[in-house]
Amino acid sequence: MRLTLMAEPRMRIGELAEATGTTPRALRHYEQAGLITSVRAANGYRLYDAGTAVRVRNVRHLLDVGLTLDDVRVFLPCLDGDVMAAPASEKALRVAADRLAVLEARIAAQVAVRDRLAAALREAGGGVPRRRGRERPAA
Amino acid sequence: MRLTLMAEPRMRIGELAEATGTTPRALRHYEQAGLITSVRAANGYRLYDAGTAVRVRNVRHLLDVGLTLDDVRVFLPCLDGDVMAAPASEKALRVAADRLAVLEARIAAQVAVRDRLAAALREAGGGVPRRRGRERPAA
DNA sequence: TCGGACTCTGACGCCGGTGTCAAGGTCAAG
DNA sequence: CTTGACCTTGACACCGGCGTCAGAGTCCGA
Numbered sequence: 001m002r003l004t005l006m007a008e009p010r011m012r013i014g015e016l017a018e019a020t021g022t023t024p025r026a027l028r029h030y031e032q033a034g035l036i037t038s039v040r041a042a043n044g045y046r047l048y049d050a051g052t053a054v055r056v057r058n059v060r061h062l063l064d065v066g067l068t069l070d071d072v073r074v075f076l077p078c079l080d081g082d083v084m085a086a087p088a089s090e091k092a093l094r095v096a097a098d099r100l101a102v103l104e105a106r107i108a109a110q111v112a113v114r115d116r117l118a119a120a121l122r123e124a125g126g127g128v129p130r131r132r133g134r135e136r137p138a139a
Numbered sequence: 140m141r142l143t144l145m146a147e148p149r150m151r152i153g154e155l156a157e158a159t160g161t162t163p164r165a166l167r168h169y170e171q172a173g174l175i176t177s178v179r180a181a182n183g184y185r186l187y188d189a190g191t192a193v194r195v196r197n198v199r200h201l202l203d204v205g206l207t208l209d210d211v212r213v214f215l216p217c218l219d220g221d222v223m224a225a226p227a228s229e230k231a232l233r234v235a236a237d238r239l240a241v242l243e244a245r246i247a248a249q250v251a252v253r254d255r256l257a258a259a260l261r262e263a264g265g266g267v268p269r270r271r272g273r274e275r276p277a278a
Numbered sequence: 279t280c281g282g283a284c285t286c287t288g289a290c291g292c293c294g295g296t297g298t299c300a301a302g303g304t305c306a307a308g
Numbered sequence: 309c310t311t312g313a314c315c316t317t318g319a320c321a322c323c324g325g326c327g328t329c330a331g332a333g334t335c336c337g338a
Contacts, residue, residue: 183286
């Protein structure tokens, strides 16, 4: 357990953005969404302590993985550690599973669409001498 | 010299909508996008001739297949016959192929996302809740 | 003549995560 | 003091195919 005896280094939004590979705009958005917090300097500037960087990276990770900001919210209790190692609450698992189902459905729909277009294209241009170029030797 | 001496039966937007399984709103949208045309009655109502129904169905078909309204525009020259039997111009084929590539890319990205989420879920939930175990063949 | 069904144009809403102005305050360096 | 980099809040833009509401005109049957 670490008590913050020493004031952790506080960074401003620009630094945090650079440290996490995002933008100030995104960070404000995450804050507005309740995913991160900040204290304010006397001049109104947001100040983040170093641990926030981890949190932000975890948020980004979850976003990259296909969750939405709303989804990420339920992961809040474990966003400060290594997300992948956390106990993963029941609720979090359920949300993730739900999101996975959504993704699956969306993919299935798009695959169906793609297949139809591909079929149409084969039918329309199948006999056509459109083969003049090398398509793709390998996927 | 007008070949269409006999006025084809003209229908109003509601009829056309019902005949094609769409809505008046969508039809106006297609018209605004330049995909269909109409003449106006004295009272301002749109009047469509019967052939427009075929055109609309073709538009819908192409949309269902994953094209966008913009994409569909290049199919205009052959939208009045059986689209699937038409010669299919080079340009049309190119557009369709491009769109197919876009769909492929999008799907690939989402599949990657899904896989990551699924993996995360396996690791977090399928695996060991408290401590981190090796990958499990479950799921 | 009245009600109700149909049509018109125009415009906002949606979904989601930012990008990008606008208009201004703050602060360190030259 | 002045520049200029950084920060603030607020709000519009985007992408796409419509849904939906608002306010008003048109037409037909009873």
